[in-house]
Amino acid sequence: MTQNHLPGMESSAISVLKRAVELDQSGRFLESLVCYQEGIQLLLDAQKAVKDESKRGHYREKIKGYMDRAEQIKAHVNKTKEEGKYHEQVRIEEDATGYSYEAVFKPYISGALTEVWVEDPYIRHIHQVYNFLRFCEMLLKASCKVKTIHLLTSPEEDGGQQASCMAELKQSLGAHGVALDLRYSTSIHDREIRFDNGWIVKIGRGLDYFKKPKGRFSIGYCDYDLRQCHKTTVDIFHTKHTKVL
Template sequence: MSRAGGDAAAAALERAGVETVRRAVELDLASRFQESLMCYQEGIDLLLQESLPKCLCFTATKDEVKKQHYRQKISEYMTRAEDIKKHIEKEKQDGKYHKQIKIDENATGFSYEKLFQEYLNEIVTEVWVEDPYIRHVHQLYNFLRFCEMLVKGPCKVKTIHLLTSYDEGSGKIQQISSLEEIKQSLKNHGVTLNVSFSSSIHDREIRFNSGWMIKIGRGLDYFKKPQGRFSIGYCDFDLRPCHKTTVDVFHTKHTKKT
């Protein structure tokens, strides 16, 4: 790489790192610690990438004061990230962790992967879904997409429990047959689906045996109907507009209700 190219690469990396840690500080001040930690880690990683020290040998970055400033700031960010990590872990141990995500009307970028992937590590082997509206065709497809995400990993889900309510109209037979088809398909992937019904269920929540609990105001059905079968967002839920809703994330010591 030429000296000019090295300077440009260093400058771009510097801007990305600085912008990311600036966002981390903003989230930190807003007490959005989980998001802040992720930004601190990403920003620090950008500033510590191997390419940056190599580029520091060029004339544009020979300012020792500037380099010392970066060393000091990176050290401070690393210390703060470690403090946040300990804080989050303590909240989880005390059962006090709470993160809230507000999804605006017509917002995009909120696929199931974006919402849940952060909590689906290899510890997750069992999932509980309580949602009274897994009835109509599009809601059944939503649940299927959620199951597909679990099958893809990186979690090692072996059992999924679904508690929902019966379709009170003519779609009851289709609802039952569709859930049975999902059950058989999951079985082919080594996953057991247990389905039960309740006429009094109102809560909408998803729990993982790792301790994470996610409550979505609209349950899994927070996506708007696509404009057509061949419109953008029909297949990729990150591009699908959403209804306005709120997502609350908790961490508790016990996820299975007694």
């Protein structure tokens, strides 16, 4: 990196670290930790490009402060996980954007993740199956090695396209080395997603928290980060023992 790149790197670092502090203050610790780590790396890269020793010292001081806070968060998260007391809550407001599946689930996906359980009664209609497809695509792109996705949902009542859509998705996932274990129940009501690394994510509206786009050529139709959301709550827990649905 050269001096010419420094202003852009500083600006990026400030933006990311500001977001880290906001998430930290709102109790969204894992998300804040990810931002702290990214921001610290940006500051380290910027420090390498600086030749003025006083400015390098300023960077060192800032980096140390953020690293200390990141270590405190990491220790807190590990302690509450060990005690089985970890609970984090995210409130998605009406019409909010920026809550794609990647944004919501990324902090809880690790390289150790190989198996996922999804319990959601509303993966029945076409747009809901598309939501589940997007969720599966997110897992395939993530830094993990998912081998099995279990889905427990309710059957479509009017004999629509659910069965054929799921059969196609199962075949497609199989071609990517992922098995889809699909089961139906007429009595489920809860909505939760469990990862075999211990994380549990409960969304009040399940995966179907996005609003219908105004048209097929409207912003947000393809990119879920730009899609408006319904108001809902996301609760995150951690357990050492993953329940099999």
